[in-house]
Amino acid sequence: ACTMSGEEELAATEEVEGGEEGEEGADGEEDPELLAMQKELEKAERQKAELDKLNKMQGGGAGGKDAGAAAAESAERDAKSIFIGNVDFAASVEEVQEIFADCGEINAITIPVDKFTGQAKGFAYLEFADKSSVLAALEKNNVLLRDRPIKVINKRTNVPAWQLHPSRGRGRG
Structure with a gap:
């Protein structure tokens, strides 16, 4: 072939074909x-x-070595982070930092907002420098922030559904 x-x-x-004008x-x-x-x-x-x-x-696409390293790094960051629920809509990053300052060094505090209205969504994420700070922060569950008891839990690692269940192939559900 x-x-x-x-x-x-x-x-x-x-x-x-040869023999044409201008060849050799x-x-x-x-x-x-x-x-x-x-x-x-x-x-x-x-x-x-x-x-x-x-x-x-680049590892030939999805599922390469870089994707695995990124997932491991994300899981490591999530292990050092907490989810804070029932946060008052007017609460600031400084107020959240004030409550958790004695737990350990804080790397980042994120209070997600609605992209259209700019209003807070009522929860926050807090990332510590080390994992041991998370245990101290979990003890802050039900502490009042602006007269509202906040819910403090471990931040879960988001695993997309397509990674949970392997495909059965060829569109047969």
Whole structure:
């Protein structure tokens, strides 16, 4: 089985037909058009080789080594984080920080807001520098923040549903 690209077939056809004007003369010079086509073919082959090399470096798509490393890093961050529920809509990051300051070093506090109204969604996430701070923070459950008892629990690691249940293949549910 012969595997030639369109450009290779065209070059091979021109060589076989022979005898046309401007191909190879008596002095042994090659056709400039043929040389240009060969250079283009070599350039295309180099580009293809570079793309193949890049694809191999990226792990060949989903489920590569980088995806596993990112998932492990995410799980590590989640182990050092807590979810704070029933947060007053007017509560600030500083107020949340005040409550949890004695638990340990805080890396980040996030209070998600509605993207259209800008109003807080009523919960927050807090990331500590180390895992031991999480245990101290869990003891702050039911502490009052703006006269509302907050709910403090471990932050769960979000695992997309497609990763929980492997596909049965070919669209058969």
